[in-house]
Amino acid sequence: MTFEDVSFPEPKANLEYDDALLRRADTGEIGESFRFWESPNLFVVLGRTSKEQDDVYVDLCQKDGIPILRRSSGGGTVLQGPGCLNFSLVLSKKDYPELQAIHASYKIILERIALALIEIGIDAQFRPVCDLVMGIEEKKFSGNAQRRGRSFILHHGTILYDFDLSLISKYLKIPQKMPDYRARRTHADFVTNIYRRPEDIKRVIQKSFLKAGEGL
Numbered sequence: 001m002t003f004e005d006v007s008f009p010e011p012k013a014n015l016e017y018d019d020a021l022l023r024r025a026d027t028g029e030i031g032e033s034f035r036f037w038e039s040p041n042l043f044v045v046l047g048r049t050s051k052e053q054d055d056v057y058v059d060l061c062q063k064d065g066i067p068i069l070r071r072s073s074g075g076g077t078v079l080q081g082p083g084c085l086n087f088s089l090v091l092s093k094k095d096y097p098e099l100q101a102i103h104a105s106y107k108i109i110l111e112r113i114a115l116a117l118i119e120i121g122i123d124a125q126f127r128p129v130c131d132l133v134m135g136i137e138e139k140k141f142s143g144n145a146q147r148r149g150r151s152f153i154l155h156h157g158t159i160l161y162d163f164d165l166s167l168i169s170k171y172l173k174i175p176q177k178m179p180d181y182r183a184r185r186t187h188a189d190f191v192t193n194i195y196r197r198p199e200d201i202k203r204v205i206q207k208s209f210l211k212a213g214e215g216l
């Protein structure tokens with residue numbers, strides 16, 4: 001597996017680069033990869049089937065110059081920018097047949113990331129379908145989504161480490177669909193930062209996926 005720490009100033013370019021990693025893997029040009037990235041600019045990104053009128057305060061985003069983009073994977077609508085670390089995994093379905101079932105694949109990948117974050121003092125836990133939460137209050141700090149290619153999957157997620165959480169309520173509506181554990185909480189009551197240095201987050205996650213001889 002190759003590791004990259006590559007970010008672009010334009011949000012659209014970061015999304016397109018993830019898609020390119022999956023496309024190149026599916027055509028045999030590259031193998032498995034893991035990428036970290038972080039956008040220096042705020043933007044809203046919709047899941048593949050999300051509707052902006054349901055999820056986003058569109059007029060306010062337009063007024064403030066916040067781009068509204070769409071990614072190729074599923075999942076919900078999120079706000080991104082400085083203080084939100086992204087990770088993108090391209091993994092082989094042939095080498096890891098356990099990834100064939102999408103719900104199982106989320107559990108396998110995210111439990112490994114949760115274990116890595118415990119090393120830096122984060123009480124990280126997986127919550128179905130595709131979240132990581134922290135503490136007894138089960139506050140969410142990581143949302144995830146996938147796109148599935150012919151032979152590989154693209155799994156990408158966010159880790160809020162020092163994000164301005166007040167901006168989420170400003171630009172995003174409360175989602176119409178939410179996991180049971182959210183218990184109808186507002187963005188302010190539901191989402192949190194883990195407040196760790198991004199260098200430390202990257203270090204423990206990369207170490208976890210580099211362990212020789214271990215599968216997922």
